[in-house]
Amino acid sequence: MTDPRLDELTRQFPDLKVSVEPGDLEHHGRDWTRRWTPAPRCIAWPATVEEVQGIVRWANRHQVGIVPSGGRTGLSGGAVATDGEVVLSLDRMNRVLAFDPIDRTLTVQAGIALEAVQGAARERGLLYPVDFAARGSCQIGGNIATNAGGIRVIRYGNTRQWVAGLKVVTGTGDLLDLNRGLVKNASGYDFRHLVVGSEGTLGIVVEATLSLTSPPPPSQVMLLAVPAMDALMKVFAEARHRLSLEAFEFFTDRALRHVLAHGAQRPFEGDHPFYVVTEFDAADARAEAAALAFFESCMDEGWVVDGAIASSEAQAAALWRLREGITESLAPHKPYKNDISVRISAVPAFMEEMQQLLTTGYPDFEVVWFGHIGDGNLHINVLKPADLDNALFVEQCEHVTSLLVDTLARHGGSISAEHGIGLVKKPWLGSVRSEAEITLMRGIKAVWDPNGIMNPGKLL
Numbered sequence: 358m359t360d361p362r363l364d365e366l367t368r369q370f371p372d373l374k375v376s377v378e379p380g381d382l383e384h385h386g387r388d389w390t391r392r393w394t395p396a397p398r399c400i401a402w403p404a405t406v407e408e409v410q411g412i413v414r415w416a417n418r419h420q421v422g423i424v425p426s427g428g429r430t431g432l433s434g435g436a437v438a439t440d441g442e443v444v445l446s447l448d449r450m451n452r453v454l455a456f457d458p459i460d461r462t463l464t465v466q467a468g469i470a471l472e473a474v475q476g477a478a479r480e481r482g483l484l485y486p487v488d489f490a491a492r493g494s495c496q497i498g499g500n501i502a503t504n505a506g507g508i509r510v511i512r513y514g515n516t517r518q519w520v521a522g523l524k525v526v527t528g529t530g531d532l533l534d535l536n537r538g539l540v541k542n543a544s545g546y547d548f549r550h551l552v553v554g555s556e557g558t559l560g561i562v563v564e565a566t567l568s569l570t571s572p573p574p575p576s577q578v579m580l581l582a583v584p585a586m587d588a589l590m591k592v593f594a595e596a597r598h599r600l601s602l603e604a605f606e607f608f609t610d611r612a613l614r615h616v617l618a619h620g621a622q623r624p625f626e627g628d629h630p631f632y633v634v635t636e637f638d639a640a641d642a643r644a645e646a647a648a649l650a651f652f653e654s655c656m657d658e659g660w661v662v663d664g665a666i667a668s669s670e671a672q673a674a675a676l677w678r679l680r681e682g683i684t685e686s687l688a689p690h691k692p693y694k695n696d697i698s699v700r701i702s703a704v705p706a707f708m709e710e711m712q713q714l715l716t717t718g719y720p721d722f723e724v725v726w727f728g729h730i731g732d733g734n735l736h737i738n739v740l741k742p743a744d745l746d747n748a749l750f751v752e753q754c755e756h757v758t759s760l761l762v763d764t765l766a767r768h769g770g771s772i773s774a775e776h777g778i779g780l781v782k783k784p785w786l787g788s789v790r791s792e793a794e795i796t797l798m799r800g801i802k803a804v805w806d807p808n809g810i811m812n813p814g815k816l817l
């Protein structure tokens with residue numbers, strides 16, 4: 358080490374793993390956004406809560422920023438370090454600490470991958486139901502910091518719903534033990550919920566006690582071809598009425614084209630403008646008959662023109678891949694990502710307006726729609742033409758975002774449904790949160806992190 362301040366830290370914590378290797382700085386200084394040049398001071402991999410507290414206290418003494426870092430699958434620039442910060446990676450704090458079969462809770466360190474939590478729950482005959490394509494790499498701490506959503510929100514809600522307790526190191530280095538797995542606790546402000554979705558700006562999640570639930574009954578996965586945008590929510594209403602839904606996701610023909618080019622299998626012949634992947638309970642013959650009745654009714658109405666139902670786990674996975682593979686297939690095109698939400702009832706009117714706005718706003722860009730339409734969350738991705746400079750591309754996209762926020766405001770929607778504000782959506786926070794709310798957020802931040810060292814420049 359050549360930085361005497363870092364020497365001080367490693368002297369105090371001889372077991373703390375720290376790197377200033379250029380490869381590590383680049384790799385750990387960025388997330389999936391790839392818009393900013395990583396330039397952290399160092400990467401620190403604490404293995405204990407005491408080391409996390411030590412780093413925070415050291416950072417306060419030296420006025421150094423800390424970027425809490427999970428799996429860095431974030432899509433809002435929340436885990437990006439561009440300005441001499443310490444990237445505090447939770448990678449080494451990745452163990453299951455306890456399971457309680459009576460409480461049906463799993464206590465884990467924050468750096469455990471989502472998929473490992475799902476597996477640990479499964480091994481114990483239970484379900485941790487938050488799920489999405491980044492499951493193998495994203496960490497529970499990152500999920501909590503972003504209040505991650507995913508593909509099963511219509512049945513199970515967001516990450517927030519499953520957090521029964523949290524241990525958090527605040528921006529002053531204090532360790533808080535929040536809610537301790539209690540089901541009922543009316544003893545004042547519930548700071549646990551303040552930390553969920555705080556994007557690493559208040560403190561570092563070091564441990565979480567997660568609620569588990571019973572595994573769902575057997576399910577079926579169906580893919581539907583939908584001829585027009587205005588039919589999508591009619592299909593959803595019909596599905597909700599007739600089936601017990603676990604997931605209802607959509608994507609466009611353009612999304613399908615990218616995912617097929619990326620190795621997925623074409624589900625059926627013919628091109629259709631929209632597709633829905635839905636999963637629903639199919640425990641018995643009655644449920645299967647309801648699925649058939651749903652499909653026939655949509656066909657009769659002309660809302661669906663083709664469909665496929667998976668008859669094996671492999672087929673179900675192949676249908677899910679068409680939806681879950683989209684993000685990866687678009688990544689080489691450096692997409693500008695919109696992650697917006699409106700109330701479910703507002704989706705049809707909002708989509709109509711959005712389509713008009715985007716047709717005029719992006720006449721020359723390829724726009725790919727997909728997302729969790731069943732919970733009101735649309736991912737509208739704009740792809741960068743290969744010959745266009747990145748900064749110019751972002752500038753043009755941000756101009757359209759300024760128009761989009763007016764449409765969102767009219768529909769009472771949000772500029773970020775599940776990815777977070779981070780750096781990407783920071784200019785538009787004021788379009789969805791009032792001045793009074795933002796003043797309160799700043800006040801809360803000042804109490805939790807008086808020296809402003811926690812994820813500086815993000816969110817606020």
Ligand code: FAD
Nearest residue numbers: 427428429430431435489496498499500502506507557562
């Ligand atoms: P990171 O990217 O490392 O960090 C995200 C934010 O959390 C940053 O602000 C960071 O500072 C903070 N943070 C991380 N760990 C901690 C901690 N221990 N304490 C305090 N703050 C912390 N998101 C969805 O919601 N739904 C989806 O369906 C979805 N699908 C995705 C699919 C793909 C293929 C990819 C690449 C991403 C997807 N995402 C999705 C986005 C991303 O996976 C989530 O935001 C995820 O929750 C981020 O977790 P992470 O561990 O990678 O966090």
Ligand code: MLT
Nearest residue numbers: 490681684694728729736
């Ligand atoms: C998804 O739903 O696939 C994710 O949120 C990722 C994305 O928006 O690209």
Ligand code: ZN
Nearest residue numbers: 507729736775
């Ligand atoms: Zn999503």
